[in-house]
Amino acid sequence: MPFTLATWNINSVRLRAGLVQKLLAEEAPDVLCLQECKSPVEKIPFELFAEMGYGYWAARGQKGYNGVAILSRMPLQDAGHIDWCGKGDARHVAATLENGVTIHNCYIPAGGDVADREVNEKFGHKLDTLTEMRDHFGANQPEKSILVGDLNIAPREDDVWSHKQLLKVVSHTPIEVEHLGNAQHAGGWVDVTRADTPEGQLYSWWSYRARDWDAADKGRRLDHIWASGDIAGAAHGSRVLRAARGWEQPSDHAPVFASFDL
Template sequence: MRDALPMRLVTWNINSLRLRLPSLEKLAAHLLPDIICLQETKVPDPLFPADAVRAMGYEHLHYKGMKSYNGVAILSRHPVTPLEQLPDWHGKEDCRHVGALVHLPSGPLELHDFYVPAGGDIPDIETNPKFAHKLAFVEEVTEWFTTRKRERSVLVGDFNIAPLEHDVWSHKQLLNVVSHTPPETERLTKWLDVGFVDAMRHFIPADEKLYTWWSYRNQDWKKSNRGRRLDHVWVTPDLVADLSGMTVVREARDWEKPSDHVPVVVDFSFS
């Protein structure tokens, strides 16, 4: 019988990689993930701090970034082969998706890292182009994944949608607030149903509160606890048996110069 092959994956909207490089170093040293997926890196590719990241033990990097906004990155201890010819979602060229084959000892894993548009403040496609863009983005991504072979694949990222009732602090009060409106949650569910399993809710039942984001506007985020689950990890059904653990790193919300998102850890034990 083969020994289990563990693998730890972290996804985190870091909200500026260069600003929070010390926090990334802390995360890498304390949690020892094999792979870290970042969103909102906010750094153009020529200025990506590759040397500093490699010094943390992540020799294999794949990233796409721009100045001040968006940006996604895959940091890996294992070799990666970037996926070529990925769509330019909605023709925006705004650095919201990278994909790669990660060459693990257990075999290759297809990994996608997404930063879905936030959608602005008004949940109306007529008056708010940002909201219209968000819905169109999710629809386009969903359609694309229906054509892909969905085996041994993982999707992670800040999807900017809290789909379930207990993914938000108040379902009733947030039904008309961008990130939890029916047009968004219905579309995200359709994307998930293309052929993925919600790895976080595999461990935490849907009737329990689960958050990954707390607004900067809350002076005492812990006391008010008005959170939302905007960050997600999805796996194809063939990987469900390999899931071995999940942690939301809430304490990161109290780190120096914190992001408003906290890291999500998912552990695998490949047979």
């Protein structure tokens, strides 16, 4: 059953429900994973997406912060969630498709502005979340699984506009890259996007602070699609929909896509 999956930090699903509809209408992924929904589950406008054929969903939400949702036009079964660090944050939800593929939708903490856990609790929270992810998937080796989301780390030198200038900037510091790499390795995850696009600059996020984000092009690849080793070879067609960053009242993230022939 071939299918296409997209992941997108929407930065408020209620505020940008129209952009979600635009993406579903124009790109028609079979599954869309959203992060930073910033809404209790009961207030997410699922009825708007159901009218477009996306009548299946799994979500975790909270008022004003975090929040993850999986929209699908294929039947799925809610497969629970992991409460990273026991904070009650809505940062993970899983769902299983009829073909047996389990999708993990994750929103890793951004980590604040200072890359030092001794003075910045948010940075410590980020590192601890990644450690728990490492331990969880190390102990529960994923099979027939896909992990997507805003992981808030650009791991490679060509995942940022300037490796040298961003080495001390949260999202690209060596300790974050190490923690993300450990989590990926422990679970045997394959970075599908970079398997398809092994070389060259590639971004999925551009700051709101840039007066002309497109011309400045100071981006980072913060949004990822990973697959367990047993199905990674079925992935293809990875791309970032850069144009969505230029839509009216956009998220600062662009959707990332991959297709799977399973």
